[in-house]
Amino acid sequence: MNRTEDPEEKIVVAARRVFVEKGYENASMSDIAAAAGINRTALHYYFRAKDKIFQAVFGSLIGPFIPKVQDILHSDAPFFDKMDRLIDEYFEVFSQNPFLPRFVMNESGRDVRHLVEVAESIGFRTYISTLVELLETEMAAGRIRRLPVHVVFLTFIGQVMFPFLSRNLICLILEIDSDRGAFEDILTECKRTVSCQMRLLLDKDSPLVVPGV
Incomplete structure (x- = not known):
């Protein structure tokens, strides 16, 4: 060594x-x-x-992410500006660690309780609680569309994770050389699209019709 x-x-x-x-x-x-x-x-x-090593590994990947997103959520920026910055941070951490989304999905399937316990040990629960509080406050004030919080979470997480989970498939289908920057261009477009879709979902003045809302 x-x-x-x-x-x-x-x-x-x-x-x-x-x-x-x-x-x-x-x-x-x-x-x-x-x-x-x-x-x-x-x-x-x-x-x-082994559990201590796993915690150190997960902390090295997610640890720097938590204070960044907490700062965003606690800032005085308008809601949709915060959302765009959150999207940027998710794409940044997944771009730097492209294996992370699949790793999280695989571990969720194996032992989700263990994964959650490790995530909570590095402050992830606090981040989620802050995000839920922000959504509920914005909805109660009538600044964004009132939706079940779990619908917002599933929509957001699905959109920011799927491009990385499907990288090999997308590159094969579209005949893209993932080593030459073409996929990074796709991610840039995806990030803009995710922002537009989240605005369409949550903007109370958007023309989107949400069943049951």
């Missing part, structure tokens, strides 16, 4: 690859040690349990 390299960071990077490939349940401490190029004794010196 390079002495100038942070051992914990090297372990977290290696564990990230292992968790993405095998999932939390199927990944072993031996797998992580081998990927990091160390023995299990050295691994246990830094992380006593």
Whole structure:
């Protein structure tokens, strides 16, 4: 191991690859040690349990995202400006970590309670609570269309995650070379489209007819 390299960071990077490939349940401490190029004794010196490594991995991916989106939600900007900035942040974190959406989906299918517990440990629950409060306040004030909050969440998350989940399929169908920047151009267009669709859904003056509303 390079002495100038942070051992914990090297372990977290290696564990990230292992968790993405095998999932939390199927990944072993031996797998992580081998990927990091160390023995299990050295691994246990830094992380006593696999759960602690998983928390460190998830924290390294999502941790910097939480304060950014909290700052956006607590800002004095108009609601739709906040929404556009949230979309930017989601696309940014997924662009930097394109495996993250699939990783989250896979872990949700394996053990969603464990995933939620880890997410809560790095402040994700606080972010969600703040977002729900913002939506309910804006709806109550009549500034946006009144909709069930879960409908807004499902629509938003589906639109920001699907382009990354479907990257390989889209590139194959449209015969796009994903390594030459063409897909990044698609993501730029998708981001603008997501913004338009969310405005169409939530703008109380939009012509969209929402069943049951």
